[in-house]
Amino acid sequence: MLSTIFKRHHLSVITYEEITSGFSMTQKYLLTTHEKQYILKIYPLATFERIQQQRSFLSQHQKNHVHCQLPIFYDTLEQWCYTISEYLAGKSLDRLLPCLSQEKQYELGMQAGQELQKIHLLACPNLHFNWYQARLRKYQQKKEQCAKLGLNFHQKTAIETFIDKHFHLLKESAVCFQHDDFHPQNLLYDNQKIIVLDFDSFDWGDPWEEFFKLPKYTVSVSQAFANGQLMGYFEGNIPQNFWKKYHLFVALNCYASQIGGYQSGNLASVQLRTKKIIQTHYFSNQPPQWFQQKPTS
Template sequence: MLKNHQTKQHQGESMIDVIRDIPNTDTFAKTDIINKGWSDDKKYCITTIDGEKRLLRVSDIAEYENKKHEFELMKRFALTGIKMSQPLDFGVCNKGKNVYQLLTWCEGEEAKERLPSLSEQAQYEFGRQAGQMLKTMQAVESHPPSADWATIYGGKVKKYIEDYHACGETLFGGELLLAFINQHISCLQQRPMSLLHADFQSDNMVISPQNELYVIDFQGSGLVDPYYALTGAMVTAEVSPPFAIGQLCSYFGGDVPADFWTLNAFYMAAESIHAFTVALTLGKEEVDYSNEMMQTMLAWFDHLNTLVPSWFSAKAYSGRFWG
C-alpha cells in the first residue's frame, strides 16, 4: 500500500493487548507496524494465515464517533464501485481503550512515488481516472448552494489565522496569503456541498501492479465544497502536472471555470497557513518543507498576480492527450 513505509515486527504485551479483542486475530500470521503519515492512528499491515493482507488502523477510544462516521462513509463510497481500500470491520478493542478499523490492503506503489517514472500520457490518464472518481463520490450525497459552507469553513479559516498569529514564526509569503484570504473571504458564500474524500491527492493514492488507481486514507472525509476536494490536485502537481491537469479536465469535462481558480487559490492560501502551524509542532524538516512548498506555489501563481498556475495549460495538454 505504501511503497516506502518502515516496518518492524511487533514485540511485547502492549501490541497483543491492543488487538486481543479484535475478532479472528487467530488468523493473523504477521503484524507489521506502518510508520508513516501525520495521523495519530496506529497502523498495521496484517498478513493472514491464508497469505492475504489487511490494513488495521487503531485509534484512541475518544475518536470512536469520528472513526465510526469515517467507516460508514467508506462503506457508502465502496458501494459506488470505485477502487479503494474496502471497509471490512469496525469495533472496540483493548478492553475498551481503543477503536479499530480493518480494511483491505491496496497492493502497489504510492502514486506520488510512481507517477514521475511514467510517461506524460500515462500520468494524464491516471489523472482523468482520479477526476472521475471524484465525480462518482460526489453523486453519493450532494447539497445545493447555501450559506452552510461559509459558516463551516469560514470558522476554520478564522482559527487558522489566529493560530498563525500566535505561533510567533513566519511562513514564506505569509503576509501575502493573509491579505489574499481577507480580500476573497466572500468567495465562500453560496457554495454547494458534497460527500467527498477531503485529502484527494497523490499521497493518498496507490497504483497497483495491474496499473489501476486506488484511493486510500479517508480520514477527515465528509461534506465539503467540491472545489475544496479538488485542491488536492495542486499538491499532486508538485510531482506530476500531467496528472493534475488530467484530473481537473476530466472532472470539469474540459474547460476549468474561472470561479474554480479563485476558490482554489483561497483554499491553498488558507490550508498553507494551517499546514505551517502544524509543521511547527512536528519539527524543522516539516517547517522547511512548508516554506519550500510555499515558494513553489507562489512561483506557480506569480505571487498571486494570476490565479491559474503556470503548469496548467488545458489547451496544450488536451490537444496532446484527449481522444
C-alpha cells in the first residue's frame, strides 16, 4: 500500500520509518526523499469525511493566523484514507521545555495560550447543536460504563456530588472549535514560534473544556508553561467564574480517564494520576495548587 501511495503522488521515497511515539492509534510514517521529509498518516476509510472537514477547518484557522499545517495530499486507497504533510524539523515541547529556564517555559506557555485563543475563534457551524445535552449524555454514558466495568477512583462519590451540583454551569456555554488534544506533545517550537499539531481529535464545545489537559498532561512536563498558557489565553486576566468551570471539566474527565486506562492496560498509573489531580484541586472557585501567576526561578 505504501508504495502505491508514493507512486500516486510522485514521491521518490528513499527510506520510511514508522513513528510509534505519542498516544494516538493512527499509523504514522516519516518519509525521506532526496529533497524533503514528509509525515504520512493512515486512517480507516470511514474517517475520510472527517479528514476532509478537518482540512477545511485548518484552512480557516490559518486565516485566523493560527500556526498550523495543512496536508499537501489527502486521498483514499482501498479500505484506508491518508494525509501527507511536510515534516517540520522543530522541537516537540514535551522534550524541549525541561531544558529551558522557568522564565522561558512561561513565555512559551503564553505563546501557546495565544494560539489556543485563536483556535477558539471558530464558531460551531451548526447553530442548532445542543451542546449542553450532548455533554450531559456523554457524562452519563461514561459514568454508566465505569459502573459496568467496576472502575473506581479517589473521592469518586464527592466528585459525583460536585458534578451534579455544578453541571448547570454548562447551560450558558459558548460552543466553538476544540482542538481536544492541546498539550506539549502536540506543540512544536520551530523558527521562534509555536506550531499546533494533530487536530485529529477536534470537536465542538465549551472552549474552557480544553484546560483539563493541563493537570492531566502539561503540569508534569512544565508547571511554568501551564501557568503561562492560562495567562496568555486570558491576556493576563483570568475571569472570576473560570475556576469553578475548570474544576467541573477536571471532574468530568475522571471517568473517561479510567476507561482509557482500563482499555490500554494502564489503569493503575491512571488511577494514581487521578488521585494526585484530585488531591491538588479544591473543586471550588479557587485555583489548583499548581497555579501561580508568575514563574518562580
